[in-house]
Amino acid sequence: MSSTAQSTPVVSPPGQDEHRPAFPFESKVLTRLTPTLRKFILLGKVAIVTGVTSSGGRGLGFNIAQSLCESGIRGLAIFDMQQQLGETAAREMSKETGVDVRFYKVDVRDEHEIAAAVADMAERFGRIDVLVNAAGIAE
Ligand SMILES: NC(=O)c1ccc[n+]([C@@H]2O[C@H](COP(=O)([O-])OP(=O)(O)OC[C@H]3O[C@@H](n4cnc5c(N)ncnc54)[C@H](O)[C@@H]3O)[C@@H](O)[C@H]2O)c1
Secondary structure, three states: OOHHHHHOOOOOOOOOOOOOOOOOOOHHHHHHOOHHHHOOOOOOOEEEEEOOOOOOOOOHHHHHHHHHHHOOOOEEEEEEOOHHHHHHHHHHHHHHHOOEEEEEEOOOOOHHHHHHHHHHHHHHHOOOOEEEEOOOOOO
């Protein structure tokens, strides 16, 4: 077993989410990547993730949003119905990673709310590269 695997705590009980802070992307890692691997990072991209709240769920969207912020993106929109939890998630991720993370109160069943939020994102960032749909009801 590698030392990294040994130092990673096992989530207990299995399946329960564990809150951990996100880490900022460090541009110095670029110098250690091969030209091929450099094509696989998300430097400067802009993403939307639906279904992101900071706690209380198993948080697929939350964990995906954190991963994107750690992968070099410059802008992220969180679309979720839960305003308070969504705003907290956006604030925390921004603070931890330096990425411009914005919360939009959006019910993904409402096409008008989606259109307004997407238009605002496109205007602010000039592009949208990634969409991850994680909004849903787990049980
Ligand atoms: N967690 C898993 O292991 C797993 C596995 C397979 C499938 N899924 C599916 O993935 C989805 C997300 O799962 P999760 O565990 O992250 O759930 P979660 O409850 O932790 O998060 C779901 C998020 O979606 C948001 N949401 C729900 N309805 C919405 C709507 N109409 N508009 C906007 N936001 C909305 C909630 O506010 C919440 O933030 C669910 O549909 C679940 O069934 C989850």
